[in-house]
Amino acid sequence: MKKYSAYLTKKKPVAQALLDRLLERFEYASILGTHVTGTGVSVDPKTTGVSPVPISECGFVIKVFQNGYCEYSVNDLEMGDIPTLVDRLVSLADRDSAVERVRAAAAREEAICQRFCRPPVGKVYPAEQILARLTALVRQGMDTIDNVVTVRAYLEHASVSKMFLSGKKDLEQFYTWDTASCSVMVRSGDTTRMAYDSFGSNSMNQVFSHLSRALPQVGALANELLEAAPPEPGIYEVITDPSITGLIAHEAFGHGVEMDMFVKDRAQAREFMGKQVASPLVSMHDGAAATLSAGSYFFDDDGVLAQDTTIIRNGILVNGISDLLSAMELGTQPTGNGRRQSYKRKAYTRMTNTFFEKGSDRLADMIKSVKHGYYIAVTNNGMEDPKNWGIQCTALYGREIRDGIFTGKLVSPVVMSGHVLDLLGSISAVSGDFQVIGAGSCGKGYKEWVRVSDGGPCLKAKVKIG
């Protein structure tokens, strides 16, 4: 799909007719239509696959307010379905509850009618050409990487169309995003190691260029990791690469300032608004409009326009991020962070593109200043604990630094953990580099997965490893 969904265009009159009927009965009603298409192509030396992108979906969320919110998700809308859908929503809204309800108000909206379009940059190659290029890349990897067991390459192109209709809003958006990844497994004797890389862009050519550059480096890293062992547990000075910087931003003060967590009294950050939470060197943002990456869109799943929210300014916590419902309950302005895993799920406050601002330190000087520690790189995963500010970030590897010089020794994996304020307070240098990695996804707890990006500069901090 290279432009806004013809299916959603065809269904708009049906959605509008349904909305009109609902607005006769309910104080607030809205309809979100989503149509996400695309193809993912995977190649390894033994098999290949061509499948719909995992985020593929097509459906509608119908939301109404009557002393509380009710939603109905369906995969299609027909004119003939309208009476039944209205009846079902009325019945859902009229139901008694054995449990007391939250006191809520109908959403107040400003009138807006707008169309947004962000087409892909350059050519979008068809599946057979993607397959051919990935196959050549994998062959090259198998032929040139020492100790190679297998190489895998994956690329997907997703086209997203969304429509949001309510009493005052009529919004449409279309955008695309490409993500790619490669991984290399090597083996020497009984030792097996794997390294990987991922990348995202709205230009498929750029994604291919990145993959071509990245694969030999990933192969070399996998071979270096053959000698790596887990680090000796302890407290270390570390320099984080932009992916780990992003992971820290995401886990430390991304989840922690999702304001639906404020409503649920699940986030300690609420009590720290306006207070110092990090080194004065640290400023941090989130927003679908904060940069162009995997978490970028024009309006969220509540029909709120995308924004760039400053979360931490010079170490002071200044803002949280919110979906529409949470902002209403807190009496704040929504920040365009209401996102759904799919049309089948509820909207929550979710991160988009989350990053630390760049600083003015030179990376080389930062490395020189480390007595004994590690340059930590390549995100594996992370976990947050917004109530108690525990944090866990796992990196693929760390490069040992002694007296300001790389020793050549690698450790893997590197599991950093500790208290958010300790970690952010320990940041003593922020480099002038800046990179946002647009190929991530994030869950809330262990569910509700959405596409996100994160990143920033390199940081120098003190952390617990092991």
Added chain:
Amino acid sequence: MKDMMNKLIRRLEKNSDVSGWLIAQEQALSAQGFYVLQKLETRRVADTTEYKVTVYRDFQEDETSYTGSASFLVSHDLTAAQIDRQIREALYAASFVKNPAYTLVEGGPKKTFRGRSFGEDPFQIIDQVAEAFFARSTPEARFNSFEVFITQTTTRIRNSRGVDRSKRLQQIFVEAIPSCYGAQKVELYKTYRYDKPDREKMSMDAAQALADVALRCQAVRPEAPIGTCAVLLRQEEARGLFYELIWNYSYAGVVKGTADKKIGDALQPDPRGDVLDIRLEAPSKADMFDQDGALAVPTQVVAQGLLNAYYGNNQYGCYLGLPSTGSATALHVGKGRKSVQSMKKKPYVEIVAMSGIQIDVYSDYIGGEVRLANYFDGERLRPISGFSISGSIRECLKDLGLSREGAQIPNYTGPAFVRLPNMNIL
């Protein structure tokens, strides 16, 4: 989308370039209740029917036979012409997918598997679940966030070799955040899956969740370095560990060369403790086939600490000449010799909640940040928090302890406790 299944089949069978096809229909009805500070915030219903169509194309090139495939999704009504176009596009893509030839799962008699039906109005059940949990709360400990999903999913798989299998699964999923307001404000993250609305079981789970979070309220960072100590994992973390241990021994792992052991090789070289027996079975009597329509074949992957069998799906099974093990994906792990009581005689750290257990089999690492644990130093038992554990999987497997008491949670039947020796506590 009336009769979409037959419409799709008719179009697929009209196209002579289609060597084979598979259609997965998923019909889901989900009732969802969302509670904030123990009050109802939102009710949702998701009522959806979707199809995934996979088109196969057999072809030869340089005297090698290939089976290519590509898929598309159908979520709304399509005309015959639209379906034909989707099939043509998928066939075209499949003609570039050079997977070694394989055959689809062969059909038998049409078969339907049905799980227990709850029978009641799902929102009544949601009310009952919420009441069962909230009834256990106190002024100091409550559920600040609580979500209930009651989902009935009917999956039907049909393919061009005569497979026509259906299963209806019904499940209650609960995500609960017990929170405690005491010496400190703390919370824990809990999820539960129920195959029936068992109010008594829910009430017990609620009480345990609130007891755990009350314990976290009292927990402090260890006042002195613990150094190394045995760690006791409960069933949730044990399940994660055992899945990681066998992850590499799938048919796909063997075909791709990523499996680092052969049948008969030891997962536990020179064991001094309990030896592992790990079997895979269907998750339930209703969940009896996988996405290819292949029936579950119980498989003893690890026997007496040795790799006994590989497991996997139809495509990779065909490459190895082995039968698909279908939906046999639930772990059944043999119990050990020691009682929990005897495991708890010497110093231990019993994990109650982690941020997420980190296991890297290749790097021989197991560890992670611990949110709550019970620490017994040989004299005193106390709750501790805010520390991490780490250790070597190989060393753990040498001296592994499996409790003789069992436990059952979704996808896991096995020892209630697993003892890992000599873990670093930081």
